[in-house]
Amino acid sequence: xxxxxxxxxxxxxxxxxxxxxxxxxxxxxxxxxxxxxxxxxxxxxxxxxxxxxxxxxxxxxxxxxxxxxxxxxxxxxxxxxxxxxxxxxxxxxxxxxxxxxxxxxxxxxxxxxxxxxxxxxxxxxxxxxxxxxxxxxxxxxxxxxxxxxxxxxxxxxxxxxxxxxxxxxxxxxxxxxxxxxxxxxxxxxxxxxxxxxxxxxxxxxxxxxxxxxxxxxxxxxxxxxxxxxxxxxxxxxxxxxxxxxxxxxxxxxxxxxxxxxxxxxxxxxxxxxxxxxxxxxxxxxxxxxxxxxxxxxxxxxxxxxxxxxxxxxxxxxxxxxxxxxxxxxxxxxxxxxxxxxxxxxxxxxxxxxxxxxxxxxxxxxxxxxxxxxxxxxxxxxxxxxxxxxxxxxxxxxxxxxxxxxxxxxxxxxxxxxxxxxxxxxxxxxxxxxxxxxxxxxxxxxxxxxxxxxxxxxxxxxxxxxxxxxxxxxx
Amino acid sequence: xxxxxxxxxxxxxxxxxxxxxxxxxxxxxxxxxxxxxxxxxxxxxxxxxxxxxxxxxxxxxxxxxxxxxxxxxxxxxxxxxxxxxxxxxxxxxxxxxxxxxxxxxxxxxxxxxxxxxxxxxxxxxxxxxxxxxx
Numbered sequence: 001x002x003x004x005x006x007x008x009x010x011x012x013x014x015x016x017x018x019x020x021x022x023x024x025x026x027x028x029x030x031x032x033x034x035x036x037x038x039x040x041x042x043x044x045x046x047x048x049x050x051x052x053x054x055x056x057x058x059x060x061x062x063x064x065x066x067x068x069x070x071x072x073x074x075x076x077x078x079x080x081x082x083x084x085x086x087x088x089x090x091x092x093x094x095x096x097x098x099x100x101x102x103x104x105x106x107x108x109x110x111x112x113x114x115x116x117x118x119x120x121x122x123x124x125x126x127x128x129x130x131x132x133x134x135x136x137x138x139x140x141x142x143x144x145x146x147x148x149x150x151x152x153x154x155x156x157x158x159x160x161x162x163x164x165x166x167x168x169x170x171x172x173x174x175x176x177x178x179x180x181x182x183x184x185x186x187x188x189x190x191x192x193x194x195x196x197x198x199x200x201x202x203x204x205x206x207x208x209x210x211x212x213x214x215x216x217x218x219x220x221x222x223x224x225x226x227x228x229x230x231x232x233x234x235x236x237x238x239x240x241x242x243x244x245x246x247x248x249x250x251x252x253x254x255x256x257x258x259x260x261x262x263x264x265x266x267x268x269x270x271x272x273x274x275x276x277x278x279x280x281x282x283x284x285x286x287x288x289x290x291x292x293x294x295x296x297x298x299x300x301x302x303x304x305x306x307x308x309x310x311x312x313x314x315x316x317x318x319x320x321x322x323x324x325x326x327x328x329x330x331x332x333x334x335x336x337x338x339x340x341x342x343x344x345x346x347x348x349x350x351x352x353x354x355x356x357x358x359x360x361x362x363x364x365x366x367x368x369x370x371x372x373x374x375x376x377x378x379x380x381x382x383x384x385x386x387x388x389x390x391x392x393x394x395x396x397x398x399x400x401x402x403x404x405x406x407x408x409x410x411x412x413x414x415x416x417x418x419x420x421x422x423x424x425x426x427x428x429x430x431x432x433x434x435x436x437x438x439x440x441x442x443x444x445x446x447x448x449x450x451x452x453x454x455x456x457x458x459x460x461x462x463x464x465x466x467x468x469x470x471x472x473x474x
Numbered sequence: 475x476x477x478x479x480x481x482x483x484x485x486x487x488x489x490x491x492x493x494x495x496x497x498x499x500x501x502x503x504x505x506x507x508x509x510x511x512x513x514x515x516x517x518x519x520x521x522x523x524x525x526x527x528x529x530x531x532x533x534x535x536x537x538x539x540x541x542x543x544x545x546x547x548x549x550x551x552x553x554x555x556x557x558x559x560x561x562x563x564x565x566x567x568x569x570x571x572x573x574x575x576x577x578x579x580x581x582x583x584x585x586x587x588x589x590x591x592x593x594x595x596x597x598x599x600x601x602x603x604x605x606x607x608x
Contacts (some may be wrong), residue, residue, distance in 0.1 A: 059483065110515070130561065130565070133565055133569045137569045144518060148519050
């Protein structure tokens, strides 16, 4: 058996490599994604006071720190047995959606758009955001502007663009000033115009990528997401719902506090990224997907007009079943940007959001608290156990990207089998092996709670697992 | 505009941010100060208002620790959120059609985990701060 190793994997958040194993007749037998970084947040949080956890765990990531702050603060709310005031919840929701907008924009424009614009077989020196800025300056400007808007909302409401400090146990630390509200509302139409242009561009060009749509992690799996009480799209709070590949609801309303009854965490010896699975089906049959694709598959509606209109088109792709093609993560993310802008406008216009009652006080009332929210890349769990003084005794984190680990590995294998010809390995084929990972928009820094380095490597191994070639991708 | 960038949790990598912190009490109002973890394309939108831009950061060098240097050229990178001043300036010129003078003030170090010599580190901060306010 020969092995192809893609190391480092490029245009993702974090450090990973891909190995492609060839069998004795030289065809692709297996392919795996290995996450090769480790930092150990769960361990070094032990002994800290619970109030430090939102700020501490936010440092897991520079792309989606808001998600960690929110899930962490929600876990702390549970420890205190308090419910934050409505203004605080609204502000948390706005900040969370702003992060989804900026993160999805980062994936589409900065990481993935070069593939859409130049094609997967374009010279690798052209497949980057900087080439895009030269040849498609308006598109590049749109990406910069839309992401900056998301960051501006986070900075305005939570203190800082990266690692914001305004979300705290019990609520938030700053009220929403009316001037800030008005200023942000003024900018929403422009951001919406960019989002709709993005959607239009993506849909107009989809026909070019039918082969990728059919082969990029296109298979049956379960899907998991938070939904609201009425089954609508929800990112901040709600119940967990699993559906199968036919669209049947496996569990209608799981309380996130009980996630361990339904989610197991397997460990493979070749990756620091854990492999969560749906317990009732066992490992690895319990593979499920999370993130934008899963959220739109699981939810029955978005609850905002423009997003609901597009959701109909999205759901039509599945012909009555969940959409199984991971290439459509890109489509789902754009719909979520539109939803996020609509929802932020609704929340900003809610008079309650301006209230000065923004924090609920309490002391430690229970010894375990789980905080769960939808991060840009999927469902995020923070699970803390504390002593009576609020000192952290145990931490378990299930990160959005980790939920997708089994599906990402299955996707890498599917693409390698479809595109890798060991006798003639083209750069376009290697790019596709990486691109299937980019569909999931993994944040490996988060998922292993490790240091973020954007890079990758592909290794080719023979049937004895001996490396015969390494393709450095950075 | 003066942009200091780096991560204070990573020891001497936070040099640029420390300089900005010190400058905020010493510079006139028409100089905009920005501190950031790293340079991102979105910064260009703020840079468009500037007549001249100075970047301040820590720069990796194995031999010359705590030396100060100006306009150190680093290897370019195609990473999404770790980009160099030269790339931002090129983008501003090519995409937004605005060209302004810029310079880079760097402290050379190989220590991005801790502050190895506090005295020398803060002396570098003082030197750059003094130079910039003159």
